[in-house]
Amino acid sequence: MKVKLVIIGKGNVGTCFLQLMKEKEKVLKEKFDFSYKIIAIFEHDGALINENGIDLEELLKMGEKFRELTYWKKNIKATELISKLDINVLVETTPTNPDTGEPAYSHIIDALNNNIDIIASNKGPFYLKYKEIMDLAKEKDCIVKYEATVASCVPVLSIKENLIGNEITSIKAILNGTCNYILSRMTAEGVPFSLALKEAQELGFAETDPTLDIEGFDSAGKLIILANELLGWSKTIKDVKIIGITKITPQALELAKSDGFTIKHLAIANVEKKELIVEPRLIERDSLLNINGTLNAIELHTKHAGPIIIMGRGAGGPEAASAIINDLIYIAKKRGHAR
Amino acid sequence: MKVKLVIIGKGNVGTCFLQLMKEKEKVLKEKFDFSYKIIAIFEHDGALINENGIDLEELLKMGEKFRELTYWKKNIKATELISKLDINVLVETTPTNPDTGEPAYSHIIDALNNNIDIIASNKGPFYLKYKEIMDLAKEKDCIVKYEATVASCVPVLSIKENLIGNEITSIKAILNGTCNYILSRMTAEGVPFSLALKEAQELGFAETDPTLDIEGFDSAGKLIILANELLGWSKTIKDVKIIGITKITPQALELAKSDGFTIKHLAIANVEKKELIVEPRLIERDSLLNINGTLNAIELHTKHAGPIIIMGRGAGGPEAASAIINDLIYIAKKRGHAR
Numbered sequence: 001m002k003v004k005l006v007i008i009g010k011g012n013v014g015t016c017f018l019q020l021m022k023e024k025e026k027v028l029k030e031k032f033d034f035s036y037k038i039i040a041i042f043e044h045d046g047a048l049i050n051e052n053g054i055d056l057e058e059l060l061k062m063g064e065k066f067r068e069l070t071y072w073k074k075n076i077k078a079t080e081l082i083s084k085l086d087i088n089v090l091v092e093t094t095p096t097n098p099d100t101g102e103p104a105y106s107h108i109i110d111a112l113n114n115n116i117d118i119i120a121s122n123k124g125p126f127y128l129k130y131k132e133i134m135d136l137a138k139e140k141d142c143i144v145k146y147e148a149t150v151a152s153c154v155p156v157l158s159i160k161e162n163l164i165g166n167e168i169t170s171i172k173a174i175l176n177g178t179c180n181y182i183l184s185r186m187t188a189e190g191v192p193f194s195l196a197l198k199e200a201q202e203l204g205f206a207e208t209d210p211t212l213d214i215e216g217f218d219s220a221g222k223l224i225i226l227a228n229e230l231l232g233w234s235k236t237i238k239d240v241k242i243i244g245i246t247k248i249t250p251q252a253l254e255l256a257k258s259d260g261f262t263i264k265h266l267a268i269a270n271v272e273k274k275e276l277i278v279e280p281r282l283i284e285r286d287s288l289l290n291i292n293g294t295l296n297a298i299e300l301h302t303k304h305a306g307p308i309i310i311m312g313r314g315a316g317g318p319e320a321a322s323a324i325i326n327d328l329i330y331i332a333k334k335r336g337h338a339r
Numbered sequence: 340m341k342v343k344l345v346i347i348g349k350g351n352v353g354t355c356f357l358q359l360m361k362e363k364e365k366v367l368k369e370k371f372d373f374s375y376k377i378i379a380i381f382e383h384d385g386a387l388i389n390e391n392g393i394d395l396e397e398l399l400k401m402g403e404k405f406r407e408l409t410y411w412k413k414n415i416k417a418t419e420l421i422s423k424l425d426i427n428v429l430v431e432t433t434p435t436n437p438d439t440g441e442p443a444y445s446h447i448i449d450a451l452n453n454n455i456d457i458i459a460s461n462k463g464p465f466y467l468k469y470k471e472i473m474d475l476a477k478e479k480d481c482i483v484k485y486e487a488t489v490a491s492c493v494p495v496l497s498i499k500e501n502l503i504g505n506e507i508t509s510i511k512a513i514l515n516g517t518c519n520y521i522l523s524r525m526t527a528e529g530v531p532f533s534l535a536l537k538e539a540q541e542l543g544f545a546e547t548d549p550t551l552d553i554e555g556f557d558s559a560g561k562l563i564i565l566a567n568e569l570l571g572w573s574k575t576i577k578d579v580k581i582i583g584i585t586k587i588t589p590q591a592l593e594l595a596k597s598d599g600f601t602i603k604h605l606a607i608a609n610v611e612k613k614e615l616i617v618e619p620r621l622i623e624r625d626s627l628l629n630i631n632g633t634l635n636a637i638e639l640h641t642k643h644a645g646p647i648i649i650m651g652r653g654a655g656g657p658e659a660a661s662a663i664i665n666d667l668i669y670i671a672k673k674r675g676h677a678r
Contacts, residue, residue: 020643028504032503152644153505155498155647158500161497161501162665163494164665164668164669165367165665165667166661166665288630288634291627295627302661304359304660305491305655305657306492306658308492308494308649309648310649311627311647311648312645312646313644313646316644318643319645321643322504322505323644324504325643326502328504330503
């Protein structure tokens with residue numbers, strides 16, 4: 001059978017996902033005996049709907065003009081249609097409001113109530129209402145995957161399965177590429193925070209309003225997801241002590257350097273101390289977490305085998321899209337729709 | 340039901356595995372509804388056999404005197420008994436002959452012919468006869484897991500599943516802790532190879548006969564397993580170009596350092612160039628593979644998401660034992676013997 005997909009959000013991640021699905025269509029069929037049709041793609045102002053399957057080649061050729069396609073329906077909302085369409089998996093990629101998790105949260109709840117498996121790429125719903133979502137998923141026997149929400153394509157959530165006979169006792173991570181880029185530049189060049197931020201903005205590594213990144217909220221949201229998934233907690237972002245990087249000076253970095261240390265913006269979850277912290281911390285210069293640039297790095301301390309560290313790109317459309325495809329194959333295998 | 344296990348080899352890894360299984364017995368039951376009995380433990384000169392399940396507490400208390408237990412049978416060989424015992428999973432931890440892969444290879448083939456799933460911790464059989472083993476496993480519908488053979492507890496083989504929708508195009512890795520320790524010390528202290536090796540031997544990081552490590556054979560064996568598993572190849576160790584670290588001088592390291600580089604002993608598999616190489620290579624000093632000490636690090640270059648790097652301890656009894664337990668839970672879940 002063809003797995004029936006609905007995508008909500010046709011921004012950067014959503015579009016990259018569609019491109020990659022088209023590109024990999026043959027491989028997915030050959031390698032996993034997996035085939036699919038995309039029956040709807042929702043945007044904030046309407047939707048592309050074709051229950052026979054949207055022609056991705058045609059759609060992708062249209063670029064930003066996709067609203068000109070005959071099967072574009074104006075002003076239709078996902079919440080009105082989810083219960084009416086016959087869907088296997090809903091892929092949620094809308095930008096979320098950091099305080100409410102909306103509209104993603106409602107889409108997820110709605111889909112679960114209709115027994116639809118979920119893949120989500122935005123973390124809002126999970127750092128705000130993890131327990132509500134997971135409880136409902138369990139009740140409805142639905143699978144919810146969200147690898148892309150933390151460190152994008154780096155499989156730091158699904159790695160739980162690979163370490164299943166071990167025990168993760170603490171997490172120490174660099175989860176925000178913008179902060180890490182800024183601190184790396186301040187350390188290397190001795191420039192003040194404001195200048196490094198400006199440079200990051202010019203290079204596209206930082207948003208025009210960088211508050212969520214530099215004040216630590218982005219890292220804190222990801223930390224909650226890591227802790228809930230890997231340590232079995234049910235916390236929300238309110239449980240994190242958060243300090244951003246805006247008060248770090250080149251002088252502080254210089255001082256750290258002269259003692260063989262450096263300052264990194266760390267996200268820490270510690271089982272023993274039951275603490276969740278995002279703050280600038282001194283780490284030794286030869287620490288494995290002393291990475292430069294926009295990479296993310298996650299150190300999992302395990303009971304039986306010491307630290308295991310995994311790192312890679314923490315952002316980017318194709319990166320998130322590839323994480324979504326990993327989640328999709330996982331779900332398809334579990335459901336017997338892929339081998 | 341209780342999963343029936345047989346262990347071959349009661350050396351460091353085998354014993355650590357038994358300890359960990361005893362320690363985790365309750366957790367495995369509660370968390371995964373997994374229970375087991377160990378019905379035989381083979382050593383080179385006999386076996387402990389109890390079809391009702393060996394009492395691990397009693398056994399572990401005996402330490403090296405386990406041959407005094409009433410159910411010790413002298414001179415019994417695994418190959419004579421595997422076909423006669425009712426076994427679900429065979430755990431192979433014997434030291435293997437690097438040229439023949441024996442006795443592990445025969446144990447594995449024998450078990451597969453009797454439809455028994457396998458977990459192995461020694462790499463010999465896999466870098467020598469990967470295809471033979473995997474073809475037979477497929478024919479017999481058996482699962483063969485061997486995470487501990489490469490980078491021990493670091494889940495670099497099973498990570499394939501986490502990246503299933505992506506595509507790994509090359510592998511670059513540090514796979515031998517002894518070599519990396521020696522090179523790290525030579526770089527940091529400017530000492531010659533012979534002195535760094537002696538230090539590594541005194542600290543227990545290098546064997547009395549370190550040939551397999553310092554000449555690159557150990558890394559090459561692991562590289563073959565990585566390439567076969569992650570890239571879908573069917574190579575053997577004969578396909579690897581191997582150069583060891585014995586000719587590296589403090590002067591060469593100094594020269595590299597002054598240009599912003601360092602020398603690391605890398606294992607490389609490249610799909611495009613179809614090459615398999617183990618040799619000393621210059622890498623930039625801020626490369627993520629510039630790790631010190633005895634750690635292992637594996638960089639997987641992926642088509643859709645750039646590099647993903649994973650690192651951790653590459654050796655040690657408890658580390659290998661925890662990898663075996665991960666494999667065991669994997670098999671038990673697949674077979675419906677764990678949830």
